[in-house]
Amino acid sequence: MNKAWIRAIARAEDSFWTIVFSARKRIGERGVLLPERFNSKVKIKRYLQKSMSACLAERVIRNLQLRRIGGRLAIPVGDGIGAPPILKKKLLSHAKGRVTIAVWFGFDKDDRFFRVYQLRRNAKGQWIVYGRHPLDYPFNRSFRKVSTGCCSACINCA
Structure with missing residues (x-):
């Protein structure tokens, strides 16, 4: 990868x-x-x-x-411990200039979760995240198929 x-x-x-x-x-x-x-x-x-x-x-x-x-x-007042370490990753799709990857995070065995990231190259040729989805990827909460990007605005700029 x-x-x-x-x-x-x-x-x-x-x-x-x-x-x-x-x-x-x-x-x-x-x-x-x-x-x-x-x-x-x-x-x-x-x-x-x-x-x-x-x-x-x-x-x-x-x-x-x-x-x-x-x-x-x-x-707001609060505390955090930072970004969790990446434990595992899996390539879901790869096309020219676009990638979808599932990433598993976790601080310990009891607290593990994953997110699905959609990446693309920006104008400078660097990879940026343009979609970050929770466990229900590629569906939204009403179980309708979601198109690429994190919202309808991303579909226009993608």
Whole structure:
């Protein structure tokens, strides 16, 4: 299996945690302030788009649950231990410039899960993640077949 594909997946997972762990100054229970590097959604999106599609970056930003405290951007108070290690991977499909891979993650034997990633080459020729699906891939929650990408916007940009 191509190591560049796995590096692209790891880079996409690590980018979320880089933003979370960069927040240092806690303001009570209201949140933890992000540094100057990530003080706007535009900066965060630009950083995330180095490893994922614009649509997926928007979803990650929504998952951060950003808020403003004293005019500065912050994330909710919480803790995390980072991106889980990759235990196993399986190539599901491969076409010119596009790849679908199932990846199993886990911190220990009791906490293992997998995600299905869709990758493609960007304009610079690097692999980026443009779809990240939970266990119900390739179907959505109503068991309808899902087309490529993480949403209808990705279908247009794919």
